[in-house]
Amino acid sequence: EAGVAQSPRYKIIEKRQSVAFWCNPISGHATLYWYQQILGQGPKLLIQFQNNGVVDDSQLPKDRFSAERLKGVDSTLKIQPAKLEDSAVYLCASSERRMGNTIYFGEGSWLTVV
Amino acid sequence: AQSVTQLDSQVPVFEEAPVELRCNYSSSVSVYLFWYVQYPNQGLQLLLKYLSGSTLVKGINGFEAEFNKSQTSFHLRKPSVHISDTAEYFCAVSEGGSTLGRLYFGRGTQLTVWP
Numbered sequence: 494e495a496g497v498a499q500s501p502r503y504k505i506i507e508k509r510q511s512v513a514f515w516c517n518p519i520s521g522h523a524t525l526y527w528y529q530q531i532l533g534q535g536p537k538l539l540i541q542f543q544n545n546g547v548v549d550d551s552q553l554p555k556d557r558f559s560a561e562r563l564k565g566v567d568s569t570l571k572i573q574p575a576k577l578e579d580s581a582v583y584l585c586a587s588s589e590r591r592m593g594n595t596i597y598f599g600e601g602s603w604l605t606v607v
Numbered sequence: 608a609q610s611v612t613q614l615d616s617q618v619p620v621f622e623e624a625p626v627e628l629r630c631n632y633s634s635s636v637s638v639y640l641f642w643y644v645q646y647p648n649q650g651l652q653l654l655l656k657y658l659s660g661s662t663l664v665k666g667i668n669g670f671e672a673e674f675n676k677s678q679t680s681f682h683l684r685k686p687s688v689h690i691s692d693t694a695e696y697f698c699a700v701s702e703g704g705s706t707l708g709r710l711y712f713g714r715g716t717q718l719t720v721w722p
Contacts, residue, residue: 497650526709535611535697535712536651549709584650596710598643598650 495519497599499585505605511573514602518567518587524548525562526596527570528584536584542568543590575606609633609700613713621721622690628683628716630698640681641699641710642672651697657681668692693720 498517506512518525523544528536539558541549544565553560557576562568572579582601588594610633620626632638639658643651655666662674672683681698695717699710 533714535699535714536710537712538709541709586651595653595656598652600648600650 497585497587497597499599499602501602503603506575508577508606509574512575512604514570514583516568516585519597522587523590524588525568526586527560530582530584577606580604580606609702609711611698611700611711611713613698613716615716617717619719620688623687625686626688628696630681630713632679632700639701640674642683643697643699645695688720690720690722692718694718
């Protein structure tokens with residue numbers, strides 16, 4: 494079974510530029526998450542989708558971050574304009590919708606803002 | 608919101624020695640507990656999880672963890688580590704209700720196994 498796919502794996506941009514990350518979850522997984530992992534810290538949830546609807550985006554900096562999940566399958570996370578503190582790994586994850594479900598993570602998209 | 612504390616940021620240990628990585632969480636009515644491992648330049652891989660039932664949970668690669676409700680802890684143990692166990696380990700907690708499935712992570716513990 495294919496895992497969670499993410500691209501690009503690595504990206505270096507200058508501050509104030511924009512960047513987009515793409516994620517394709519495991520087939521059939523209704524729930525999709527975007528996590529931000531800053532070096533030396535645990536992952537922090539940015540946004541959670543249930544099918545194509547947003548369940549939780551309370552931690553998403555909405556002035557610069559946006560995310561969408563069209564058709565309830567793949568998803569895009571965009572940052573515009575980027576700041577130095579956005580340098581992090583952006584992890585996409587997916588799960589089936591049930592209690593105690595395992596969340597499967599992709600390998601992450603590494604962003605460096607210079 | 609849940610708070611997860613991993614008490615040790617780094618744990619060095621010699622090969623074949625036992626190891627314990629500690630994790631405490633803030634109390635809640637019902638929680639689900641997870642340990643994930645992250646190897647360099649890779650995503651997170653599930654080691655084990657506690658949903659209900661027996662408080663001793665066995666996972667992959669010889670790891671196990673014990674849920675202690677009174678102490679709100681979920682410590683990870685392995686009786687004999689290998690060099691290949693060198694990685695970052697994250698404890699995570701999820702709750703039911705509207706945040707179904709959302710994971711709250713600790714800051715991680717870097718396990719380094721020396722020959």
